[in-house]
Amino acid sequence: MFVLVVGGGKVGYYLTKELIESGHEVVLMEKDRVRADQIADEIGSVVIPHDGCEGKYLAEAGCNRADIVAAVTGDDEDNLVICQMAKHHFDVPRTIARVNNPKNESLFKHLGVDELISPTRMILGSIEQDIPVHELLHLAALGEGELELIEAHLQVGSPAIGKSSSELEIPDGCSLFAVIRNGVATPLRPETVLEEGDKVIAIGRTECEALLHEQLIGEGEGARAG
Amino acid sequence: MKTVIVGCGRVGAVLADTFDRAGHDVVVIDPSTRAFDRLPSSFGGSTVRGDGTDEDTLRRAGAENADLFISLTEGDNRNVMAAQLAHESLGARRVLAKINDPVRAEAYAHLGIATLCRTNMMSDAVNAWLGLPVPDRPAIMAPSDAHAGDDHEPVDGGTGGADAGSGTFPLGAGPAAARIAGDREV
Numbered sequence: 545m546f547v548l549v550v551g552g553g554k555v556g557y558y559l560t561k562e563l564i565e566s567g568h569e570v571v572l573m574e575k576d577r578v579r580a581d582q583i584a585d586e587i588g589s590v591v592i593p594h595d596g597c598e599g600k601y602l603a604e605a606g607c608n609r610a611d612i613v614a615a616v617t618g619d620d621e622d623n624l625v626i627c628q629m630a631k632h633h634f635d636v637p638r639t640i641a642r643v644n645n646p647k648n649e650s651l652f653k654h655l656g657v658d659e660l661i662s663p664t665r666m667i668l669g670s671i672e673q674d675i676p677v678h679e680l681l682h683l684a685a686l687g688e689g690e691l692e693l694i695e696a697h698l699q700v701g702s703p704a705i706g707k708s709s710s711e712l713e714i715p716d717g718c719s720l721f722a723v724i725r726n727g728v729a730t731p732l733r734p735e736t737v738l739e740e741g742d743k744v745i746a747i748g749r750t751e752c753e754a755l756l757h758e759q760l761i762g763e764g765e766g767a768r769a770g
Numbered sequence: 771m772k773t774v775i776v777g778c779g780r781v782g783a784v785l786a787d788t789f790d791r792a793g794h795d796v797v798v799i800d801p802s803t804r805a806f807d808r809l810p811s812s813f814g815g816s817t818v819r820g821d822g823t824d825e826d827t828l829r830r831a832g833a834e835n836a837d838l839f840i841s842l843t844e845g846d847n848r849n850v851m852a853a854q855l856a857h858e859s860l861g862a863r864r865v866l867a868k869i870n871d872p873v874r875a876e877a878y879a880h881l882g883i884a885t886l887c888r889t890n891m892m893s894d895a896v897n898a899w900l901g902l903p904v905p906d907r908p909a910i911m912a913p914s915d916a917h918a919g920d921d922h923e924p925v926d927g928g929t930g931g932a933d934a935g936s937g938t939f940p941l942g943a944g945p946a947a948a949r950i951a952g953d954r955e956v
Contacts, residue, residue: 597847599873621823621851625874628850633877647825651851651859 545569548610548636550596550626551617552576552583555642559616561587571605597625599633607634616642624648627657680757686747694753696744696760704744704760710734715755718748771795774833774862776822776852777843781868783808785840790815797831822852828860836862846871853883866910879911886910 545568549556552574560572564587573596574580580593594601596615607613607629613636615626620643627639643649643662652660683693698705704712709720709732723732724743730736738744744760771794775782778800786798787810796815799822800806806817820827822841833839833855839862841849846869853867866884869875875887890907897904 597874598871599877600871603873619847621845621847624854625847625850628881629874629877632881633873645824651825651855654858655854 545611546571546606546609547612547614548573548596548602548605548607548630550613550615551622551642552579552591553616553618555616556614557583559614560590564590573601573605597622597629599629602626602629602634607636610634610636612636612638612640614640616640618644620644620648620652624652624655624657627652628655631656631658680753680761683745690749691747692750692753694746694748694756696746696756698738698740698742698744698760700740701762702740702760703758703762704738705740706737708735708737712759713755714759715748715752718746718752718756720744720746771837772832772835773797773838774799774828774831774836774840774856776800776839776841776849777868778805778808778817779842779844780808782840782842785842786815787813797833799827799831823848823855825855825859828852828855833862834860836860837864838862839865841865841867843868846874850874850878850883853878857883875911879913882913884910884912 547563547568547570549560549563549570549572552560552572556572556574560570560583563570570590571592572583572590573592573594574583575593575595577593580591584591584593592601592605594604596602596605596617610630613627613630615623615630617623617626623641623643627641630636631639638658640659640661641652641657643652643660644664646662646665646668649660649662649665681695681697683695685692712720714720720732722729722745723736723738724745725739725741729745732744746756746760748756773789773794773796775786775796776799778786778798782798782800786796789796790813797818798806798809798815799818799820801819801821803819809817818827818831820830822828822843828834836856839853839856841852841856843849843852849867849869853865856862857865864884866886867878868888869878869885870888872887872889875885875890879885886909891909894904894907894909
């Protein structure tokens with residue numbers, strides 16, 4: 545398998561090394577001459593010291609016969625262009641792009657990049673798994689920090705589900721004022737019956753939070769929210 | 771007409787001023803506020819500080835459904851990405867990117883965005899001035915009708931620019947008809 549790697553940063557360097565070790569034919573393109581020489585000294589003459597975004601150099605690197613092009617530079621726009629050029633200009637069957645800004649993922653997919661690797665997204669996903677979902681979400685601090693805008697996502701186990709808001713024991717100095725249901729925000733009226741999946745928006749003094757937690761999320765975890 | 775220009779360099783600033791004087795709604799985007807010093811004090815459009823390859827910035831600048839989107843930064847790839855974002859994600863109608871690498875410029879014209887290649891334009895101009903043969907190619911390579919442009923109802927009846935100059939945009943020809951002025955009568 546002939547793999548063309550573009551971008552000789554840490555990712556490109558280790559990728560090239562591993563690919564060579566597993567017996568593939570590899571060419572690495574790195575536009576910074578010093579960096580390119582440094583890598584070439586270590587792993588041999590598989591490095592082309594030119595910009596892999598430039599059509600001329602892609603052609604010289606044998607892009608048209610590559611089975612896979614992996615664009616792993618630190619710049620999303622470069623990775624996009626490398627993959628598009630490989631795909632549409634050199635008919636490379638498989639293109640892989642590193643994407644740093646998760647918001648670019650859908651554009652890259654839409655524009656025909658075959659595979660996206662997003663380190664940001666992966667780390668984010670890993671962090672989010674560790675955050676308990678049964679928590680109040682702090683949206684903003686108001687006044688001089690003594691008031692908070694809080695969102696409570698009602699999930700299974702919440703004592704508030706099936707109750708109208710007037711039935712809840714809302715602590716003094718705290719007010720529930722809106723509910724977001726299916727993406728639509730409406731004012732919370734005393735007769736509004738809360739449902740699973742609702743997001744209740746509250747404003748209140750910071751010390752009310754434990755009680756609010758108990759009412760909207762459920763007992764047992766109140767201490768953690770405080 | 772709503773126009774967004776990414777990159778407030780010399781060309782960007784001149785175009786922004788021209789469009790503004792012609793009465794169009796102009797927004798210029800540049801990551802450096804100092805770049806906006808190139809605009810004349812009479813400039814009546816707006817300026818947005820930010821990265822033109824960032825979708826949020828483009829939305830903030832009002833690139834959504836813009837009639838004209840021109841990307842003129844120093845980075846070919848930034849221009850490509852900004853233009854594709856505007857075209858594919860934000861529904862900008864007519865999109866132009868400066869791409870100085872001739873290979874990329876041609877490739878992207880086939881992929882649906884109009885491209886302007888300084889390398890080709892300048893070498894053609896020099897050759898023409900010297901009386902040497904000049905390749906027959908437009909200064910701006912436009913996507914063919916088979917590609918994008920069809921999906922976004924171009925402002926003046928077709929990206930092919932067949933009836934150049936008669937559209938709602940008074941500043942001249944459709945992209946396919948644009949050539950280095952006067953140098954070459956084929």
